[in-house]
Amino acid sequence: MPTFIIDCPHCKAKVAANEKGRAEQFYSDPDCGEPNGYRLYVGSCPSCSSLLAGESTQIGFENYDSDEDVWSDIVRVHPKPARTFRSQRIPRIVTESLAEADRSLQANANIAAVVMFGRALEAVCRDILDPSPTEDPFAPPAPPAPPVTKPEKPKKKIMLAEGIRKLKEKNIIDDRLYDWSQQLHAFRNLAAHPDEISIPREDAEDLQTFVYAIIEYIYDLTERYNEFKSRSEKRAKRKKA
Ligand SMILES: [Zn+2]
Known part of the structure; x- marks a missing residue:
């Protein structure tokens, strides 16, 4: 056969x-x-x-x-094909990194997969905390810029550690997602440096589940909840009228 x-x-x-x-x-x-x-x-x-x-x-x-x-x-x-998301707002670099991670996992390249999870999460941080209007056609119009008092320094791109901290500070992720993000960050750092390490597939698969959950929470569930809320508000208004 x-x-x-x-x-x-x-x-x-x-x-x-x-x-x-x-x-x-x-x-x-x-x-x-x-x-x-x-x-x-x-x-x-x-x-x-x-x-x-x-x-x-x-x-x-x-x-x-x-x-x-x-x-x-x-x-x-x-079974278990690569996950898909509902939100159209998720940047392509995020979904591409996740797809690449999935291919790596299937090839038992766990270290490469973990590097890609970190890349995906870092791209989420940048998209949420530092959205560039040219990159995101779905973003709402930016508020008017505050008056510039001093010449601006060239902007530094947000890195993973700082990004995770800011997502937590701004309440975009809760305590649990923050913990998961910290684990992802720790594993990403291990994976990114040329030290003698091995990452069990079990751990890599758990990290994959966490990174999907974080992205689903930030994009899909938030978007869905906002839509739900606006429907309820519209209904309430119609009742009053
Ligand atoms: Zn089998």
């Missing part, structure tokens, strides 16, 4: 899944004629029998840019 290499979340390891089916699609870019290939695999784990599905894209094309056809490593899409 053919097999394909995929990460089994139950075994927490790369396994040679028994391939039960495959779908492929090939097309050329209508503008530049560049070829594209996309594959979906379904199968089962040889060790725990979990059903697994993964996707792969073609990265080399025979007779075009490569001696032979080359496909990317398979990224699992079921």
Whole structure:
């Protein structure tokens, strides 16, 4: 039986899944004629029998840019595919860092994953605490700038430690999320320096859950609550009228 290499979340390891089916699609870019290939695999784990599905894209094309056809490593899409968020306001750099972290986790590259969690959280800090109107088309109009009394120094970008502290000070995160952020920061620092360390996958997966929870709280839940509140207020106004 053919097999394909995929990460089994139950075994927490790369396994040679028994391939039960495959779908492929090939097309050329209508503008530049560049070829594209996309594959979906379904199968089962040889060790725990979990059903697994993964996707792969073609990265080399025979007779075009490569001696032979080359496909990317398979990224699992079921079970437990990468999380998605409801809010459209989450900066792309955040979602890209999270996607990269997820790919790293699936490859058991836990240190790389943790670095990416830190990058995502730092990008959240910058977006929330120091939003740049050009980067955020959804931001409400900025209040009028206060009169400038002295020439402004070039602005320093917010780093993770300071960002987390400010999110807490401004009550954007509560005590528990603050603790989780501190853990993320500590692990990120460990991961970012070339010391002899190892981060167990279990820990990396917990940190992944925390970073998703923080982002969900700051963007999705806040946005949802605001929408909920404005609906209630509108109803209350209509009643009064
Ligand atoms: Zn398995």
